[in-house]
Amino acid sequence: MIVDHPGFVLWFTGLSGAGKTTIAKAMLPILQERGIRIERLDGDVVRESLTKDLGFTKKDRDTNIERVTFVAKLLSRNNVAVLATFMSPYEGTRNMVRDEVTNYIEVFVDAPVEVCEERDVKGIYAKFRAGEVKNLNGLDLPYEDPQQPDIHVETHKETVEESAAKVIQWLEEHQWIPAPVTS
Amino acid sequence: MIVDHPGFVLWFTGLSGAGKTTIAKAMLPILQERGIRIERLDGDVVRESLTKDLGFTKKDRDTNIERVTFVAKLLSRNNVAVLATFMSPYEGTRNMVRDEVTNYIEVFVDAPVEVCEERDVKGIYAKFRAGEVKNLNGLDLPYEDPQQPDIHVETHKETVEESAAKVIQWLEEHQWIPAPVTS
Numbered sequence: 001m002i003v004d005h006p007g008f009v010l011w012f013t014g015l016s017g018a019g020k021t022t023i024a025k026a027m028l029p030i031l032q033e034r035g036i037r038i039e040r041l042d043g044d045v046v047r048e049s050l051t052k053d054l055g056f057t058k059k060d061r062d063t064n065i066e067r068v069t070f071v072a073k074l075l076s077r078n079n080v081a082v083l084a085t086f087m088s089p090y091e092g093t094r095n096m097v098r099d100e101v102t103n104y105i106e107v108f109v110d111a112p113v114e115v116c117e118e119r120d121v122k123g124i125y126a127k128f129r130a131g132e133v134k135n136l137n138g139l140d141l142p143y144e145d146p147q148q149p150d151i152h153v154e155t156h157k158e159t160v161e162e163s164a165a166k167v168i169q170w171l172e173e174h175q176w177i178p179a180p181v182t183s
Numbered sequence: 184m185i186v187d188h189p190g191f192v193l194w195f196t197g198l199s200g201a202g203k204t205t206i207a208k209a210m211l212p213i214l215q216e217r218g219i220r221i222e223r224l225d226g227d228v229v230r231e232s233l234t235k236d237l238g239f240t241k242k243d244r245d246t247n248i249e250r251v252t253f254v255a256k257l258l259s260r261n262n263v264a265v266l267a268t269f270m271s272p273y274e275g276t277r278n279m280v281r282d283e284v285t286n287y288i289e290v291f292v293d294a295p296v297e298v299c300e301e302r303d304v305k306g307i308y309a310k311f312r313a314g315e316v317k318n319l320n321g322l323d324l325p326y327e328d329p330q331q332p333d334i335h336v337e338t339h340k341e342t343v344e345e346s347a348a349k350v351i352q353w354l355e356e357h358q359w360i361p362a363p364v365t366s
Contacts, residue, residue: 019310037261053236053246064235070232071254078220090321 003035007076008176009101010167011148012085014093014109015138016124017116019155019163020085023109027083036177037077041068041084058135065093069100076102081177090142095177103176106115107167108149111156113138186218190259191359192284193350195268196277196329197292198321199307200299202338202346203268206292210266211345219360222258224251224267241318249275252283259285264351264360272320274327286359290350294339296321 012020021042031038043064047054050067054060065086072082082101088094092134098104109158116138117125129142151170153163171177195203204225205234214221226247230237234249237243255265265284271277281287299321300308310316311323320326332351336346354360 039257046253050233050250067233067250070229071257074222074254074258074263075261078222078258078261080257080261080263135203 003078003178005081005177006103007037007079007081008074008103008105009067009076009082009084009097010105010107010171011088011097012083012095012107012109013088013149015089015111015113015116015143016087016136017119017121018109018111019153019160020087020109022160023107023153023155023163023167024083024085026160027167030164030168031081031177034177034180036081037079038081039114041082041086043086046071056135062093065097069097072101087137087143089141089143091147094146097179105151105171105176106146106149107151107153108146109163110154113143115156117151140180186361188219188262188264188360189286190264191286191288192255192259192265192267192280193288193354194271194277194280195266195290195292196271196332198272198294198296198299198326199270199319200294200295200302200304202336202343203270203292205343206290206336206338206346206350207266207268210350211344213347213351214264214360217360217363219264220262221264221266224255224265224269226269229254231312239318245276246282252276252280255280256284263322270320270326272324272326274330277329286361288331288334288354289329290334291329292346293328293335293337296326298339 012024014020024040028030028040040180046068051064065088068084068086072084075082094106120126124133124136128136135141153166155163172179195207207223211221211223229251234247237247248271251267251269255267258265265321277289303309307316307319311319318324334350336349338346355362
């Protein structure tokens with residue numbers, strides 16, 4: 001069953017290891033069950049096809065976001081919900097996305113960098129400490145905290161399920177998605 | 184008004200100057216009026232954002248089609264109709280697209296190369312004759328005619344309106360789009 005709903009872009013921003021992808025993945029089956037047309041856009045998803053020529057330099061990351069934004073624009077204006085999980089550490093970049101897509105909803109996935117480093121899901125902090133990589137936002141590069149995110153989750157204080165539920169609840173309250181059918 | 188309809192990809196293939204983009208542009212308002220969620224993907228559209236790093240070599244053209252296919256896949260599986268207009272001269276490329284997207288419908292936009300050259304919408308044939316460009320399908324590179332296109336339009340025998348109407352009629356008959364509302 002597919003329900004009638006507007007398109008929107010849930011834009012998850014936060015440090016590496018903050019939990020962006022984990023929360024989006026937890027939300028996916030919940031939204032699908034409600035009949036939402038949905039796509040998850042993530043570095044791992046798009047690097048297989050859309051951006052496989054790109055590395056991790058500042059310029060390549062910007063190009064990555066540009067292409068993803070184009071796709072998110074086309075999907076969101078055609079009534080598809082997009083869960084986009086990209087560090088996007090700069091306010092300017094996020095504002096560019098906001099201007100391009102239909103119904104941009106900013107989710108600040110927040111955790112202290114020390115917590116993110118301890119999790120180190122991708123091993124990127126260890127590589128940084130070993131001097132193998134540079135330019136890691138939160139350490140030698142800034143991460144600009146969103147000033148007015150629509151939704152703020154704090155993953156050092158909440159479980160994944162709690163953060164996902166908070167986002168879902170916000171979407172319901174703002175009528176982006178229908179409430180669950182109660183029997 | 185948006186109606187409920189399946190996603191599909193109308194894939195227009197044909198020589199440069201055969202009329203792919205012209206027919207797609209003529210169809211756009213007709214489909215929009217019927218409430219179809221629709222996106223047009225075209226070299227001119229995507230080169231502004233998705234593929235602005237790409238030129239016109241064989242490799243770049245392949246990469247271009249890869250990225251467009253990714254976008255068409257996401258749109259078509261979310262009930263969006265896609266009008267994609269790319270020369271795509273090789274059967275292998277077209278089969279790759281067919282395998283990736285939801286409901287691939289092949290439109291062979293056919294006209295003899297002599298007619299296309301006479302139109303020379305983009306001035307590309309003149310550049311070829313002047314020795315300024317090489318690798319032009321239909322002249323020094325082959326164009327592999329689709330063997331079993333779903334729809335075959337012959338733009339040297341039909342007006343743009345006739346070709347567009349033929350495609351629309353096919354979509355109606357195969358119930359990809361609703362018939363027009365008669366009052």
